[in-house]
Amino acid sequence: MPITLKGPRPGGTSIILVGVHGDERFGVAVVKALIPALRIRSGTVVILPGNPRAIRKNVRYTETNLNRLFKANVPTHQKRSYEWRRAQILKKYLDSADVLLDIHGSFTPRSLPFLICEQSGFNLAGQLPFPMVVSGFDDNQPGGTDCYMNRIGKIGICAECGYLGDPEAKNIAKKTILAFLSARGHIRARKTSRRKQQRKQIEYMYLTKTSRFKLAKAFKDFEPIKKAQLIGKDGDEEIRSKKAGFVLFARDGLPANDEAYLFGV
Ligand SMILES: [Zn+2]
Known part of the structure; x- marks a missing residue:
């Protein structure tokens, strides 16, 4: 290649x-x-x-x-x-x-x-x-x-x-x-079963403010989040969702200013 x-x-x-x-x-x-x-x-x-x-x-x-x-x-x-x-x-x-x-x-x-x-x-x-x-x-x-x-x-x-x-x-x-x-027309057309696709939208990425960001739990990808639910603590600050949605790629144990999770609806 x-x-x-x-x-x-x-x-x-x-x-x-x-x-x-x-x-x-x-x-x-x-x-x-x-x-x-x-x-x-x-x-x-x-x-x-x-x-x-x-x-x-x-x-x-x-x-x-x-x-x-x-x-x-x-x-x-x-x-x-x-x-x-x-x-x-x-x-x-x-x-x-x-x-x-x-x-x-x-x-x-x-x-x-x-x-x-x-x-x-x-x-x-x-x-x-x-x-x-x-x-x-x-x-x-x-x-x-x-x-x-x-x-x-x-x-x-x-x-x-x-x-x-x-x-x-x-x-x-x-x-x-x-x-x-x-x-894309590159190979002989195959039968495709068009199915209904769910569409979701990422609204923001949470970047850690400190090196002490800790998730409230191990979140699964697309795990539903309620309004005001505790997502984690960043140093001493509680991080809660402002609305209902889901989290994606949530992780902790990071340096400051790193990608902790994506929030979407
Ligand atoms: Zn990859």
Whole structure:
């Protein structure tokens, strides 16, 4: 990899990224197994490993989170990292494409699969096998590959394929890639079962104010939160939700000014 597959007929260019987080290697295995059997009929499909050095080491990243570097205003110290250099290479590929599918998975047991995209991606997302689509990441947790595509007027879709300890995650990734290639017209059209997708919206990201942020409990992804419910304590301050909604990616034991959780409705 990278692998560029061209069909005999003209068509758009799509990019599939795997291993943007190097420890989410299941995506690499899935595309390696799929590629030999792919018959591209039209357009161009580029398949790329996101963070090769982190994939080799089986770590999320080596110096800084690659999936926060695709934004304006990246701090100078992060620009000295391997991941920053890698992001500049990936941007060249993204610039040349119309649509991105970025494959991710979770280390939290029983994580629900979901898609991340903005309104421009809803039509395509509707053809992918996911029960839920979440928007609002670009504004509240910017810097992802999908955010970059949206920012340059293209379509970025990130597929969170569920818990990586469950073999089903690989299966979801495989089905998603095939449904994506079909919806984009790159491979022979497959029957897609359009199902009703739930749509959710991220409203804000809570950044820790101190290095003593502690969650009130271990929250599951999308766990419902009541109005005024205690989410955690940041130093001595109680952090309560101002309205009903859900939390996503909640974690503690962080330094100050780090991503503690996303809140959405
Ligand atoms: Zn990831």
